[in-house]
Amino acid sequence: MKTKKIIALLGASLAWTTAGYAQETVKIGVILPYSGPFADAANQLQAGIDLYIAKHGDTVAGKKIELIKKDTGGPAADVAQRMAQELVVRDGADIIAGFALTPEALGAAPVAEEAQKLMVVMNAATSMVTEQSEYIVRTSVTIPQVNYALGKWAFEDGGVTQAYTLVSDYGPGHDAEKSFSAGFTEAGGKILGSDRTPVANPDFSAFVQRVKDANPEAVYIFVPGGAQPAAIGKALVDRGLAPPATKILAQGELTHPEALASMGETARGIITTFHYTLERDDPLNKEYVEGYTAANNGREPDLFSIGGYDGMHLIYEALKKTNGDTSGDALIAAAKGMSWQSPRGPMSIDPETRDVVQTVYIREVQEVDGKLQNVIIHEIPDVKDPLH
């Protein structure tokens, strides 16, 4: 009898403490490919999240922020779905976030929908991601957003009338090819030819030779980050397909800092489109880059970092607006239409599509103070995803 009482008492006190605990914290489940071929993207994104928390404290609206990390190991929709389920059911997560890769976001979306949890997509850049649930909001970029703008710009301001496209043969590559071609041909340009390279392609020489045979004014490229940007950049220039004779157009990954270092002089004149530019002269950006490099052994932030950083900003601001209410409906209502100044520039969340609206920067690789970097040559404000 006595022991029963004690057990009951223990149970009651335990229940009380966990209830008290739950009131005091907001649990954010972060789903990312921390290991495997995309581990670098996950690390950079996580560093962006960590920097935001370090800067703004880990308490919002009287509640403590707690991160629970889950590793998908790569583009696996089923793994991401299982992890989202575990986060919501077992760990009691209030918000799910992360998603470097589109399959991860697609896998987790049904869970967010069913559990009515806010889902913050911090990278996955395929257009359709935000259409999967009313609770999804994106703080990164979409591929059509930046590439449609580039296609349009290339004809209207870039003086290019015909071009060849060369993209990686997978979802994002197809999106990029389609949106660049659409922007370019709608403006009046002509696509001479289109090739797709295998996703894991060690040597680009054959494809580059095909481009050379077509002799275009410009070649448009989309390859995943990592080793390929430098490899394809060098393959192009080795064959004399180089600016100013042939313009090279691409999404920003092609000239990220490591690729620039590897390409050296050959990168000069490459034109890229992106939402984040490391060297952009802006006090907010300067502070962000300094804080980031100091916290990461001198490694510079990239597109993944800024997606994570702004994703945390959105979560913090939404929690402030709802006064700590973590229900999915309250948070998504708070997120809709939110606008702020990010290190990348002005950005906002479209109240209709819950997708990111931001400035698209057209940059050219130029020498500044003896160092090659991406110099902004044109800005297109308030760009929405053209496919929604």
Added chain:
Amino acid sequence: MSSIVIVLFDGFAFGMLLFVLSVGLSVTLGLMNFINLAHGAFGMLGGYAAVTAMRLLGFPFLLALPTAFLAAALLSIVLERTLFRRLYGAPELNQVLLTIGMVFVAAAIATYLFGTVQQVIILPSWLRGSVEIAGMRFGVYRIFLIGIALIVTALLVFGLERTRLGAQIRAAVDNQRVAKGLGLDVEKIFGITFALGSGLAGLGGALAVEIVGLDPSFGFHFLVYVLIVVSVGGLGSITGSFVGAALLGIFDVAGKYFWPEIGSFLIYLLLVAILFVRPLGLFGKR
């Protein structure tokens, strides 16, 4: 016409890179019957050694290449003494499990030491860009690759056919018991052969950084190519590896050039076709 020449040249250069990476495996697999799937990991080690030597110690590129060779060779001696030697007579499955496990370990160590970021090699300016010959542009680095591969082939063929060590290696492989009976230190000879093969993989890894980049998954990425070269060429044959690698490189590049939609599958078709006709590879002996 000129595009075909360029495509052949590019394919041959890529094949030569594969040759340097894989010839060591062909030798150890063919001569010692040891299935070393960790061969690509030694290539990765060479890549990281070259990058580190250039970045931290300020070595020029040409000095970083032998450094990569030595680093991979030395580590392979340690591993051969402690791990591989135990499995020389063991069933294939044990060898495969141990060595593929080592690739995972190597990837984890590389991630721990160097992070997941892509490593960069900055070539001296004389190796960059291209030269124009008869109206065609050839990449300087690819010419350099072909040169290195030809030197390596010459040294290997000469070493195996004409030197005392080469004779000992051939003797040890042909009949271990007789070689031992004649007073040859077979264990030592195998140790040296193994180190040589791993060192060549290290050299190949260092050469590959410029073309394909370097990150902790390098050991897995190249395993497939290396195994194709070895099985097409035939075990234990240097000529076989050379021809196999050249065929693979040329077919890969030419296939992608003429039929971009299916180009990346052509090498596998080639592999199947060759193994159908010659199950032991083009130059396989046993």
